[in-house]
Amino acid sequence: MLLEVRDLHVEFRTRDGVAKAVNGVSYGVDAGETLAVLGESGSGKSVTAQTVMGILDVPPGRITAGEILFEGRDLLRLKEEERRKVRGAEMAMIFQDALSALNPVLTVGDQLGEMFTVHRGMSRKDARTKAVELMDRVRIPAAKQRVRQYPHQFSGGMRQRIMIAMAMALEPKLIIADEPTTALDVTVQAQVMELLAELRRELHMGLILITHDLGVVADVADKIAVMYAGRIVETAPVHDIYKAPAHPYTRGLLDSIPRLDQKGQELYAIKGLPPNLTRIPPGCAFHPRCPMAQDVCRTDVPPLYDVTDSDAERGSACHFWRECLHG
């Protein structure tokens, strides 16, 4: 396994008390594989990713347990200097908002080139050539001219391509894309997603794709991890989950995807709100919103049950996964 996160716990000290943002997350991704991480706002998707990248704000954040194995090495045990070498060269992150991730006072050529002058000791001239190559590669038209422009001179979709180019520059083994297309309009979203999937294939990278959008996941992901209140509640190969979810929360997410054949009908929404992370409900954290909840759900935290039916690995943290799967 390229990356393996094991039983990760992260909390934040807030004025309200300790917010338990990540509560025992385990997931993994192999070279050439795409893992999609799904879940409502506040479920801990980004905090988990930031912890993997080593960019968590500490404090207020605190990693209280877990391991992050990257090619077998626990990143949480590395010194900051070693960690910095991993970042950028071995793993890179793509954010939702390119405008704030890019430096507004440097041309995109200088920013892309910096990857090569700083990390690879290249001359400025060679780095500039590399920058143009990268811009071509992410299909920015007229790269040779546009390499001299500043981030604000690009459209949102083109800026996102530049951020992808930055992330790809050193050919990392792992890319984490945190809602990379959320700020774009729908057609541009699809193009950027396609580009990302294509580069992932070419470079045989592992990709962790964080998204709210179950709609985009089917086309690009190999497997899915669904998060709720800082835990993984379901994990499965992508096609299995669309066929039959094994957790009522996943079912709720699937039922809330707009469908063309149901135009005009009212869209299903999971009732209620995700919990306050300083006061996560006892038992299954989802029970107050769950249409299937029974007494046991209010008292006993469900483990991630092995739900494997074919040869693919599957897990569900629901006491009633059987009923959900076959119901």
Ligand SMILES: Nc1ncnc2c1ncn2[C@@H]1O[C@H](COP(=O)(O)OP(=O)(O)OP(=O)(O)O)[C@@H](O)[C@H]1O
């Ligand atoms: N710097 C911080 N200080 C305090 N709490 C934080 C901090 N960063 C994140 N949190 C809390 O951790 C929880 C998980 O946040 P996270 O950003 O991982 O959610 P998410 O699943 O990525 O949501 P979204 O879909 O909105 O991006 C949230 O309740 C958030 O308020």
Ligand SMILES: [Mg+2]
């Ligand atoms: Mg997030």
